[in-house]
Amino acid sequence: MNVANPVILLVGKTGSGKSTLGNLLLEEPHDDGTFYVSADMEFVTQVCGTATITIDGINYNIVDTPGIFDTQKVTDEVFNEIARMVQKCAYGVKAILFVFEARRFTDEQMNVLEGIRKFLGEGAINYIIAIFSHTTKAQISDRNVMRKAWNQPVRSFINEIENRWGISPNSDYFPPDHSIHKARLGEIRAFISGMRGVYTTELLEKSRQEQEKARHQQEEEERRIKQVYLESLKNETRKESQEAFKRQLEEPNWKHEVKPKCEEDLRRQKQKEAEEQFNKSIEKMRQEQKVQQEQNRQDRENAVNKFKQMMDSMQQNFKKQQE
Numbered sequence: 270m271n272v273a274n275p276v277i278l279l280v281g282k283t284g285s286g287k288s289t290l291g292n293l294l295l296e297e298p299h300d301d302g303t304f305y306v307s308a309d310m311e312f313v314t315q316v317c318g319t320a321t322i323t324i325d326g327i328n329y330n331i332v333d334t335p336g337i338f339d340t341q342k343v344t345d346e347v348f349n350e351i352a353r354m355v356q357k358c359a360y361g362v363k364a365i366l367f368v369f370e371a372r373r374f375t376d377e378q379m380n381v382l383e384g385i386r387k388f389l390g391e392g393a394i395n396y397i398i399a400i401f402s403h404t405t406k407a408q409i410s411d412r413n414v415m416r417k418a419w420n421q422p423v424r425s426f427i428n429e430i431e432n433r434w435g436i437s438p439n440s441d442y443f444p445p446d447h448s449i450h451k452a453r454l455g456e457i458r459a460f461i462s463g464m465r466g467v468y469t470t471e472l473l474e475k476s477r478q479e480q481e482k483a484r485h486q487q488e489e490e491e492r493r494i495k496q497v498y499l500e501s502l503k504n505e506t507r508k509e510s511q512e513a514f515k516r517q518l519e520e521p522n523w524k525h526e527v528k529p530k531c532e533e534d535l536r537r538q539k540q541k542e543a544e545e546q547f548n549k550s551i552e553k554m555r556q557e558q559k560v561q562q563e564q565n566r567q568d569r570e571n572a573v574n575k576f577k578q579m580m581d582s583m584q585q586n587f588k589k590q591q592e
């Protein structure tokens with residue numbers, strides 16, 4: 270790899286067809302060229318492949334990047350790898366071929382785009398050429414058929430990159446010597462050659478510095494939050510130990526003054542309750558006695574009355590007999 274050559278980057282989701290397109294541009298068999306093509310996701314490598322390609326008499330380093338997954342960790346690793354590769358080539362990036370499956374424009378693809386923007390900087394968008402892969406035969410034959418298949422997000426994305434788009438030809442539909450195959454690759458090459466200037470490593474460096482700054486700020490913020498948390502934890506612990514200490518200080522007071530007083534109060538309370546109970550039962554007995562006495566008095570009175578009545582009636586009978 271000659272570091273004086275500008276770079277053509279192949280980026281996109283895993284399995285989108287970056288290596289296949291790279292091989293086709295190198296005019297090598299699509300599945301048996303410089304760049305490794307595999308249908309098996311398990312053998313995906315995490316390093317960039319490079320080759321020299323000549324377009325319109327100018328040499329470029331074409332860099333095949335590992336697939337960009339949707340998980341943050343892998344994405345960062347991949348982007349770091351891309352950055353290392355790009356930085357080696359002092360001249361800068363001529364074009365970024367963003368390969369994506371024509372069938373759908375998914376959130377993952379949006380993430381790849383977002384990643385390119387974030388990592389290579391907002392300016393990188395000016396160097397993107399969208400390449401549709403996994404297309405139908407009709408779409409390869411006619412760009413208009415391809416264009417009609419776009420949904421709204423694709424349309425606005427293509428608009429954003431100022432209509433730089435191409436189609437990766439499929440050798441199964443049109444072999445490399447077919448005019449349609451050549452036409453599709455020719456368009457991609459023309460877009461690359463026609464690109465104004467290069468995306469320089471200074472721009473990349475600036476973007477990297479911005480990234481670094483943002484990361485630094487985030488770390489700083491996290492550190493500050495941690496500090497506040499630790500401080501509050503310390504305060505909490507201090508407060509707790511102060512309270513425990515205070516309790517300890519009060520302990521003798523509790524043993525020698527409060528506890529005996531409480532016990533005495535309790536004893537008095539119990540005694541009072543017992544007395545009250547006793548008084549209540551005495552009162553009850555008195556009441557019962559009174560009721561009983563009253564009853565006896567009435568019984569007695571009744572008996573006397575009855576006796577009187579009896580005597581009266583005996584006297585009257587006696588009187589009647591004498592008369």
Ligand SMILES: Nc1nc2c(ncn2[C@@H]2O[C@H](COP(=O)(O)OP(=O)(O)OP(=O)(O)O)[C@@H](O)[C@H]2O)c(=O)[nH]1
Nearest residue numbers: 283284285286287288289306307308313336402403
């Ligand atoms: N039908 C069709 N298949 C394709 C096309 N491009 C690639 N493939 C197939 O898709 C599979 C993956 O292609 P690759 O070129 O290895 O994809 P890649 O983007 O380099 O994948 P990673 O390196 O794993 O990120 C292979 O089986 C290819 O033959 C295309 O345009 N049409």
Ligand SMILES: [Mg+2]
Nearest residue numbers: 287288305306
């Ligand atoms: Mg590949």
